[in-house]
Amino acid sequence: MENKKKNTLTIRVPEDLKSRIEKYSAMQGVSINQFALYAFTKELGELETNRYFARILRERNKQEILAGFDAIMEKIPKKEVPDWDKKR
Incomplete structure (x- = not known):
């Protein structure tokens, strides 16, 4: 079972960053703690996502990645591009 115990973390931040945190937490209508936890x-x-994909990409060469991309794109049905989505 995951530990749900709350811990305290005290950090020092530049005044400008503190002001920005206060501003955005007020705009969101949440406490500074809630905003900081979210951020x-x-x-x-x-x-973590970047690290995961960096590892995955390191394990494959460019041709392998592009071949996989092309294989996926081939599965998408070909359809007429709507007028609103065409380049002007």
Whole structure:
């Protein structure tokens, strides 16, 4: 079972960053703690995703990646491009 115990983390941030955090947390209508938790969680998720894909891409060569992409694209049915989606 995952540990749900809350922990305290004290960090020092530049005044400008603190002001920006206060501004955006107020705009979102949440506490500074809630906003910081969201921002940390979001950024960590992005870092973990980037690390995962970097590892996957290191294990394959460019031709293998492009061949896989082309194979997937071939499965998509060919349809007429709607007028609203055509280049002007």
